[in-house]
Amino acid sequence: xxxxxxxxxxxxxxxxxxxxxxxxxxxxxxxxxxxxxxxxxxxxxxxxxxxxxxxxxxxxxxxxxxxxxxxxxxxxxxxxxxxxxxxxxxxxxxxxxxxxxxxxxxxxxxxxxxxxxxxxxxxxxxxxxxxxxxxxxxxxxxxxxxxxxxxxxxxxxxxxxxxxxxxxxxxxxxxxxxxxxxxxxxxxxxxxxxxxxxxxxxxxxxxxxxxxxxxxxxxxxxxxxxxxxxxxxxxxxxxxxxxxxxxxxxxxxxxxxxxxxxxxxxxxxxxxxxxxxxxxxxxxxxxxxxxxxxxxxxxxxxxxxxxxxxxxxxxxxxxxxxxxxxxxxxxxxxxxxxxxxxxxxxxxxxxxxxxxxxxxxxx
Numbered sequence: 001x002x003x004x005x006x007x008x009x010x011x012x013x014x015x016x017x018x019x020x021x022x023x024x025x026x027x028x029x030x031x032x033x034x035x036x037x038x039x040x041x042x043x044x045x046x047x048x049x050x051x052x053x054x055x056x057x058x059x060x061x062x063x064x065x066x067x068x069x070x071x072x073x074x075x076x077x078x079x080x081x082x083x084x085x086x087x088x089x090x091x092x093x094x095x096x097x098x099x100x101x102x103x104x105x106x107x108x109x110x111x112x113x114x115x116x117x118x119x120x121x122x123x124x125x126x127x128x129x130x131x132x133x134x135x136x137x138x139x140x141x142x143x144x145x146x147x148x149x150x151x152x153x154x155x156x157x158x159x160x161x162x163x164x165x166x167x168x169x170x171x172x173x174x175x176x177x178x179x180x181x182x183x184x185x186x187x188x189x190x191x192x193x194x195x196x197x198x199x200x201x202x203x204x205x206x207x208x209x210x211x212x213x214x215x216x217x218x219x220x221x222x223x224x225x226x227x228x229x230x231x232x233x234x235x236x237x238x239x240x241x242x243x244x245x246x247x248x249x250x251x252x253x254x255x256x257x258x259x260x261x262x263x264x265x266x267x268x269x270x271x272x273x274x275x276x277x278x279x280x281x282x283x284x285x286x287x288x289x290x291x292x293x294x295x296x297x298x299x300x301x302x303x304x305x306x307x308x309x310x311x312x313x314x315x316x317x318x319x320x321x322x323x324x325x326x327x328x329x330x331x332x333x334x335x336x337x338x339x340x341x342x343x344x345x346x347x348x349x350x351x352x353x354x355x356x357x358x359x360x361x362x363x
Contacts, residue, residue: 046350047097047172050119050132080105081195082187087168087341089322092207093175099139099168099341100199102187111140111167112190119173120182122200128182136169136185141344142274166274168342178205208316209325212337213361216257216329218248221295221309233296233307236264240280242294247309250291251333256355258282258290258348261310262324263297275324278345282352289356297323328352330360 087099100117102110115136120128175181184198210216222233224243233243242260250257260279276294283292297314299307306321314321328337328351336359337351 046137047170047347048134048137050098050117050134050171050173053118053130053133078194078196081193082110082185082189082197083107084183084185084197084199086183086199086201088201089320089340090204090208090211090316091175091181091201092204092211093178094207095172095174095212097170097337097339097347098173099170099343100136100183100185101168101342102185102189104189104193105195109165109167110187110189111138111165113138113169114188115169116186117169117171118184118186119171120184121177122180122182123177125180131181132173134171136171137347138167139170139342139344139347140164140167141278141342142166166342170343170347175203178203208318209314210327210335210338212335213363214335216247216251216259216327216333216335217309217312218251218333219246219309219312221247221293222307234264234294235296235298235301236276240276240294242280242283242292245291245293247293250293251329254331254333256290256331256358257293257327257329258286258352259293259295259313259327259329260324261295261297261314261326263301275326275343278343278348279326281345282349286352286356290352297321328355330355331358332360334361336361 082105083103085101085103087101088096091098098119102113102115104110115138116133117136118133119131121131122128169185179202180200181203182198182200184196186194186196188194207214222243223246224230224233227233230239230243234240245257247257247259258279260276262276264276279292279294283290286292295309295313296307297310299305306315310321310323313327314323314325316322322340324340324343326339326343326348327335328339328348330336336355337348339348
């Protein structure tokens with residue numbers, strides 16, 4: 001069944017899985033240096049790579065996963081000013097679009113923060129080893145001016161206008177082994193508050209659901225031609241225009257494909273509707289070269305019955321199903337990229353543009 005996040009972190013939580021939840025701790029402060037990424041880096045396209053660093057430039061931290069007592073080298077004013085939540089539910093050995101959320105000391109989600117993330121290898125918990133560092137990029141689905149979006153059937157609804165604190169922060173990380181890892185973040189909140197925090201998380205040996213480099217399932221998903229009412233396969237109000245194509249047909253035709261798995265009316269993380277909006281905006285610009293498909297999570301919410309296609313793609317071995325996910329698939333039928341959680345156009349578009357131009361996944 002779907003995992004419901006705790007109320008305090010409902011904006012970011014995507015159902016962090018059992019082992020990760022056992023490892024995770026948040027709060028405190030773990031770094032003595034101020035983050036200094038430029039504002040422009042927060043609006044750049046794509047996901048910044050976490051680059052190898054030496055220990056000299058890493059935040060000084062030896063208290064993963066618990067971090068309620070900040071290191072003594074942290075200025076008093078920066079202690080306990082922020083908390084972290086790892087918003088990725090499927091972290092695995094290999095390349096990950098890693099996403100985390102930032103809250104203030106009252107656990108209120110914080111957007112427009114300047115954030116520098118450092119990833120630690122915790123193979124030896126007593127001696128955390130800094131792996132890489134990057135200025136994380138903000139992803140803010142549904143945020144921006146309100147605009148009227150016209151659907152193919154003539155209906156319109158408003159995009160944008162979402163709470164500008166409902167965001168995630170992305171960085172691309174290569175994990176070399178399964179086990180315990182740590183994240184330290186140095187942040188400047190939009191009100192000028194400086195803070196640091198660390199959190200532990202778990203990396204699995206293999207992805208729990210389909211990941212880049214794997215072949216997409218040739219799903220026979222329901223389209224609007226298969227149902228009496230579009231509401232049977234879309235809980236949005238009004239429904240979107242991404243219900244014309246079967247995944248199996250797009251793959252057979254060698255068409256690039258974007259598939260968004262979300263359930264706007266029942267989404268536990270509250271990101272599904274805004275993420276759908278971001279995918280719809282991409283559809284408007286790329287639909288001549290890329291097919292777009294929306295898959296509802298539920299076939300019958302009242303009966304707790306999953307949509308068969310959502311179950312095929314997203315049901316994990318432990319029985320959990322996490323949303324939202326967006327898959328970008330190349331013309332060869334291989335997954336080019338994958339995003340989970342609060343993902344916006346600035347993060348997804350480079351991958352969509354790449355498959356539209358005929359690029360395919362390469363190791």
